[in-house]
Amino acid sequence: MSEFKTVHRPTPDAYGARRWPLTTRAPIWQTSAAIHALALAGCVLAPGAWPWWLSGVAANHLVLSAAGLWPRSALLGPNWSRLPECPENARAVALTIDDGPDPQVTPRVLDLLDRHAVKATFFCIGTQARRYPALTREIVARGHALENHTETHRHTFSLMGVRSLTAEISAGQRTITDLTGVRPVFFRAPAGLRNPLLEPVLRQLDLRLASWTRRGFDTREPRAEVVSQRLLAGLRGRDILLLHDGHAALTVDRTPVVLDVLPTLIAAVQGQGLHFVTLRDARGI
Numbered sequence: 550m551s552e553f554k555t556v557h558r559p560t561p562d563a564y565g566a567r568r569w570p571l572t573t574r575a576p577i578w579q580t581s582a583a584i585h586a587l588a589l590a591g592c593v594l595a596p597g598a599w600p601w602w603l604s605g606v607a608a609n610h611l612v613l614s615a616a617g618l619w620p621r622s623a624l625l626g627p628n629w630s631r632l633p634e635c636p637e638n639a640r641a642v643a644l645t646i647d648d649g650p651d652p653q654v655t656p657r658v659l660d661l662l663d664r665h666a667v668k669a670t671f672f673c674i675g676t677q678a679r680r681y682p683a684l685t686r687e688i689v690a691r692g693h694a695l696e697n698h699t700e701t702h703r704h705t706f707s708l709m710g711v712r713s714l715t716a717e718i719s720a721g722q723r724t725i726t727d728l729t730g731v732r733p734v735f736f737r738a739p740a741g742l743r744n745p746l747l748e749p750v751l752r753q754l755d756l757r758l759a760s761w762t763r764r765g766f767d768t769r770e771p772r773a774e775v776v777s778q779r780l781l782a783g784l785r786g787r788d789i790l791l792l793h794d795g796h797a798a799l800t801v802d803r804t805p806v807v808l809d810v811l812p813t814l815i816a817a818v819q820g821q822g823l824h825f826v827t828l829r830d831a832r833g834i
Contacts, residue, residue, distance in 0.1 A: 620741025626748030631760040632787040643671040648795025675700035675724035694827035697733035707742040730752035764791035773809035
């Protein structure tokens with residue numbers, strides 16, 4: 550394991566400064582509002598048909614819930630499942646690494662990325678960042694982006710209400726900003742699962758939701774070749790790839806699988822004439 554370097558606290562961003570333009574609500578919200586208004590009017594004008602009006606509202610809620618359970622969906626609002634479409638991003642790929650920092654894995658990931666001159670985006674859990682503050686600062690000191698992956702990474706995140714969502718995400722913002730001096734501008738939900746209440750919270754906190762183009766399922770799959778194949782099949786410019794330094798599966802020789810995947814992945818990406826960028830460095834934001 551590498552020795553931690555002496556790092557200097559980065560110049561803080563303007564805390565709370567708005568980075569993303571306010572956007573209009575996704576069309577699904579206008580459709581949902583129209584369905585509810587129509588159902589209300591129908592119950593007044595044709596009360597005998599109330600089961601039909603109720604069924605329409607229930608179907609609408611099912612669609613909204615399904616959209617939240619599809620990590621790459623943009624039906625509930627803006628969601629980066631690929632980098633923005635522009636000439637500068639045409640040959641760019643973003644490597645994102647979730648669930649750390651982990652003192653047994655993250656330093657080795659950082660060393661490996663250094664050897665290949667690759668910059669990544671780390672979505673860190675607030676409680677992990679507070680547990681390992683020097684390692685958290687080292688991620689930023691080595692030139693990587695560090696973003697918000699909630700404070701506690703609760704499995705019930707997608708079931709939370711507005712107040713709980715705000716508290717969980719705000720706590721992650723404060724933790725990372727206080728430790729590194731750099732305010733997160735991207736957010737990723739645990740397992741990518743969310744509910745229709747998340748987008749207004751992100752708008753309020755000036756965060757942009759980011760999911761992925763493809764993932765390797767490296768928290769469950771111990772075979773590096775299988776994880777690599779999942780990430781590389783159909784690879785093209787503007788892809789966002791997902792791996793984990795926290796909760797990483799172990800190979801048969803007890804090595805975190807991410808460490809065996811990264812050299813193959815980096816060589817394949819660069820072999821196709823593509824290059825890595827962080828989400829913050831992607832053009833078009």
